[in-house]
Amino acid sequence: MQTLHVLQLGRMRYAEALAVQQRAVALRREGSIGDLLLFVEHEPVITLGRNAHRENILVNESALAQQGIELYETNRGGDVTYHGPGQLVGYPILDLRGEFPQKRGPYLGPVDYVRLLEEVLMRSCGEFGVTTQRIAGCTGVWTLAAPEKKLAAIGVHVTVGITSHGFALNVLNAANTSHGFDCIIPCGIATRGITSLQSEIESKPLCDQQPVPTLQQVEHSVARHFSRVFARNLLWTESLDEAMTVNTVSG
């Protein structure tokens, strides 16, 4: 089984995390590291995907700056989204041409990959007692009860078989109650709202409530389900450089 390095970046500004991500993509591309899963919690930021429509940002840039929210244009798929504290962001850097149980050709189809990311997140949410679903045509992880609310957003980029960007799972209320989501129409979907694991858990009757997990616990859960769904051995690592040495040793 191939190895999956897991690297926790902790709280980090978007630009800084993007630099780490870009370096990871370059290293993965030249084969210096194996598949990698980056976890990060961003400082408040609004990012625009390749298909983003500016009109889905409801306030101007100076208003955003006043609230301490940065704005970035990225090359991931999808529309506009918000990242901030209380939200678990994952950037899987995978080579889609590698071994995957679900692979049906020379590479894992990028859209199939997105469906699998949903699978990972749905399993994790289920572990914390929150049942979720997919909605056809609306990539992401959604709650069951109508109107469905988005628990996790997905937007990826693939270059020469290497994936970047990834998913954002709202764990704590800070993520969805932040003013950040009010400034945008998330993913350009105006009809459905945003929620978090915490508010989903707390909206249940008290007797059914599981404890609200910490970001760290969700991180571990997602990593575990990621390794199962994509058939990878987990290897926690402290830095990209450590991942490189491990790769050299094992390779």
Add this chain to the structure above:
Amino acid sequence: MPTDVVMPQMGESITEGTITKWLKQPGERVERDEPIFEITTDKVDAEIPAPAAGILSSILVEAGKTVSINTVVAIIGGEVGAVAEAPKTVAATPAATAVVSANTTSPAAVKSDGPNLSSPLVRRIAQENNLDLSRVTGTGAGGRITKDDVMKFLGGYGAENTTPTTPAAVSIPGELVPMTKMRSIIAQRMVESKHTSAHVHTIFKVDMTRIVRMRNRHKAEFESRHGVKLTYMPFITSAAIAALRKFPIVNANLEGDSIRYHAHINIGIAVALEWGLIVPVIKNSETLSFPELARSVADLAARARSKKLMPDEVAGGTFTLTNSGIFGEVIGLPIINQPQSAILGIGALTKEPVVITAADGTESIAIRSMQHFSLGFDHRIIDGADAGKFMAEFKSALENWQHGGA
């Protein structure tokens, strides 16, 4: 050797992708695996690498267009700009143009001076419609004639059309013969029946060995004594009558909100004719002896074939037998003859290896004469259990034939 660049498959259920941006322009050199265009679909933004190194000779699908997977979107290694002047290059990549033609339209219509460029698909459509392609203006890359162009020219163009349209109302050679009266009645009544009854069919396999032996032993004697050939039909009819006596619901029919149980068993026997099909009826069949039954069957069949049946001889049936096995058919699933509620289909009589369990429990394989029977019944009044019991009784009557009749 030119290499086609195709729209890749993004996922198992994904059939198309949108090109968002060309990262390389025609004439630029690309290395193998160097990203040359970007596509987007379903929250995935992907840069597609070049399948080979070479000069990007032509872009066939512009940015912003959505094309199905495996569509050729560009060509690497063809001669740059050669597409318009040198038909040879195009001829070398017929697959490319064929696929692309349905999807590409470059806004700049180029009128080529040389022979018009087209794909095999376009040429086929042209040939099928007796169209001279030189009359069509190509709007595709390098002035080639796309399918769109041809379809527009022919006037029969639908935007979603991906298959060549076939000319409407083609008359196929042949002759138009009006249906006979009998044919149209059969047509009408069969459809009526299917619309009326809730048809269910159950199939039983019956060991006819005993009957076969008995018939072989007695047929000469029977014919000389009763003046009629001994066929299997009277045996089958007799067994059906015995079963119908036991299960009157199979001999009943639905009348409004009630079920009418008939006092008599009037067995219709379907007789195939050169010109159709007719079902003469043996009235009060439960009162007939075996030889009388045999004579009735033979008599009605003969008169049906010689068109000598009286009108009342084809009416009043309460149950029907239809022998579809005479042509070797294993079993058929007959349509109920309205307003009856059940019909018994008779399959072919064949010899088969069968496992026989003796009284002491020992098992052996024997050659037995086997025959399939199917009961088509109206589930509105007959349940599967009734039908099953009826057929079990029918089977038992044949397998344990007791009548001294023959």
